[in-house]
Amino acid sequence: MPPKVPSAMSWISSSVVICFRFRPLLLFVFFALCVASLRVTNMEYISHYNQHNFTCEGWKRAPEAAAGNCTRYGRNGALRCYGGISNLPAIPEQKMHRLEDIIFCGWPKHTFNPITDLQAFPKIRSLIIEYSEMREFVFDFPEMFYLQSINISWTNLSQVNARTFKRVHALRIVDLRWNKLVQLDGPLLLPRYFEELYLADNPWNCTRNFKWLLVPEKGAIVVDRDEIICMDKKYRDRHMLTVMNFKVITDILPLRNNPYYRHVVDIHLDNNRIETIDVLEGGFWFEHFRLLSLRGNRLQKLPVYALDNALDDNLDANLLLLSGNPWQCTCIFTMRFREILMKYNEITRDAINITCTYKNSSPVRRANVLSLTREDVCKPEEEPKIYPLDMLNAVLAFLILLILSKLAYDYYYYKNFGRVPWIVMKLP
Numbered sequence: 001m002p003p004k005v006p007s008a009m010s011w012i013s014s015s016v017v018i019c020f021r022f023r024p025l026l027l028f029v030f031f032a033l034c035v036a037s038l039r040v041t042n043m044e045y046i047s048h049y050n051q052h053n054f055t056c057e058g059w060k061r062a063p064e065a066a067a068g069n070c071t072r073y074g075r076n077g078a079l080r081c082y083g084g085i086s087n088l089p090a091i092p093e094q095k096m097h098r099l100e101d102i103i104f105c106g107w108p109k110h111t112f113n114p115i116t117d118l119q120a121f122p123k124i125r126s127l128i129i130e131y132s133e134m135r136e137f138v139f140d141f142p143e144m145f146y147l148q149s150i151n152i153s154w155t156n157l158s159q160v161n162a163r164t165f166k167r168v169h170a171l172r173i174v175d176l177r178w179n180k181l182v183q184l185d186g187p188l189l190l191p192r193y194f195e196e197l198y199l200a201d202n203p204w205n206c207t208r209n210f211k212w213l214l215v216p217e218k219g220a221i222v223v224d225r226d227e228i229i230c231m232d233k234k235y236r237d238r239h240m241l242t243v244m245n246f247k248v249i250t251d252i253l254p255l256r257n258n259p260y261y262r263h264v265v266d267i268h269l270d271n272n273r274i275e276t277i278d279v280l281e282g283g284f285w286f287e288h289f290r291l292l293s294l295r296g297n298r299l300q301k302l303p304v305y306a307l308d309n310a311l312d313d314n315l316d317a318n319l320l321l322l323s324g325n326p327w328q329c330t331c332i333f334t335m336r337f338r339e340i341l342m343k344y345n346e347i348t349r350d351a352i353n354i355t356c357t358y359k360n361s362s363p364v365r366r367a368n369v370l371s372l373t374r375e376d377v378c379k380p381e382e383e384p385k386i387y388p389l390d391m392l393n394a395v396l397a398f399l400i401l402l403i404l405s406k407l408a409y410d411y412y413y414y415k416n417f418g419r420v421p422w423i424v425m426k427l428p
């Protein structure tokens with residue numbers, strides 16, 4: 001008998017059965033494939049480095065360095081330029097548009113203009129600049145959607161603005177090690193999905209303020225912050241984190257006790273570790289200050305009445321900044337705090353950014369103090385639950401009642417019929 005050839009119908013039906021039987025497995029395989037393909041597309045740009053050993057090692061010896069020429073590598077477009085970009089016009093435009101990895105070895109100018117110098121590469125994903133006299137970016141990077149990594153090393157870059165990388169929307173990694181950076185004006189503003197910033201091996205001036213490195217949300221993005229060493233005269237060769245820890249103020253008492261501060265009317269104490277300002281209460285300074293900035297500290301509560309009195313008496317008070325503190329959302333405190341913020345809204349000018357945190361809430365719940373209502377923070381206590389001890393109390397109360405009624409019963413019978421309870425007869 002010839003072997004039976006399965007008909008098309010039976011093939012289809014058995015496949016359908018298999019599909020149904022192994023639905024979860026198939027779904028899993030499907031998702032795994034999706035994830036894998038996503039990873040591949042995401043990681044693709046890294047592969048170019050591996051293919052071509054994309055570094056600037058020995059770039060000066062290359063013959064094109066003298067001419068300042070670029071060379072293209074690979075199908076998807078990697079471009080390496082030695083000493084300049086003088087032959088760019090010779091590269092066909094549609095090939096330029098596809099370039100993803102750009103490496104400039106020995107960028108010849110003192111400045112880099114991200115707007116004009118990158119204009120030719122709309123699809124750029126990775127930018128490397130190594131060995132250059134370049135000192136600054138003349139403009140911030142423009143709106144860019146593909147650039148994911150920027151690596152600038154061995155240049156004379158000495159200054160970066162807070163907004164330099166802000167509009168590079170896909171940016172994940174910025175490596176600025178081995179340059180000449182001295183100071184930053186504060187944490188860099190970085191796009192939403194940013195992951196890693198490297199800042200070590202620059203001649204940082206720790207006399208400047210880098211306390212934001214200690215604030216977990218802002219500092220953690222600098223992945224090598226433990227390795228940053230100071231190079232200024234005062235803190236030379238010390239770790240920046242150690243220095244900033246040392247500089248951070250936790251106690252505000254000197255404002256009250258030290259006569260030197262009597263006539264200092266403006267005090268900025270942002271990003272310290274101040275937990276309380278209760279000590280200022282009733283002191284001279286609290287009633288005579290003009291500006292007090294306590295943003296980014298550890299304040300949870302403050303003496304609301306004292307503040308009210310102080311601000312009432314202090315006609316010079318002009319600015320009091322209190323946002324960025326872990327204020328507590330509790331009924332009495334928060335409601336009074338809110339009143340004060342509204343009453344002195346001319347002075348507490350960052351009030352709209354003041355948030356409070358609910359204690360014992362997980363996940364952490366925050367609310368804007370100005371928009372809180374009494375119902376939000378003053379909820380009645382939860383219904384008390386019945387605990388075992390309460391049950392025992394109820395049982396005992398019941399037993400007491402029982403004994404009392406038995407007593408009353410015995411007494412009644414004894415009075416009316418002269419009968420004594422059985423237990424009395426048995427007593428010796």
Ligand SMILES: *[C@@H]1O[C@H](CO)[C@@H](O)[C@H](O)[C@H]1NC(C)=O
Pocket residue numbers: 063064065067069086087090
């Ligand atoms: C640099 O580019 C120019 C123009 O494309 C070319 O004529 C010259 O030979 C190149 N020089 C080197 C060293 O590749």
Ligand SMILES: *[C@@H]1O[C@H](CO)[C@@H](O)[C@H](O)[C@H]1NC(C)=O
Pocket residue numbers: 131132133134154155156
């Ligand atoms: C940086 O500038 C100094 C002089 O200020 C110079 O000697 C040095 O060669 C420059 N570095 C680079 C990588 O060009």
Ligand SMILES: *[C@@H]1O[C@H](CO)[C@@H](O)[C@H](O)[C@H]1NC(C)=O
Pocket residue numbers: 055151152153173175
């Ligand atoms: C940036 O370039 C330097 C020097 O080539 C290299 O050591 C470093 O690993 C690069 N950084 C990243 C994040 O790839």
Ligand SMILES: *[C@@H]1O[C@H](CO)[C@@H](O)[C@H](O)[C@H]1NC(C)=O
Pocket residue numbers: 182205206207208231232233
């Ligand atoms: C470091 O910063 C301080 C304060 O701004 C300044 O006085 C000092 O000259 C700077 N030192 C260096 C080496 O830049």
Ligand SMILES: *[C@@H]1O[C@H](CO)[C@@H](O)[C@H](O)[C@H]1NC(C)=O
Pocket residue numbers: 349350351352353
């Ligand atoms: C509130 O916070 C936002 C975002 O951090 C900031 O841009 C704005 O200037 C702050 N407003 C005030 C009044 O401080």
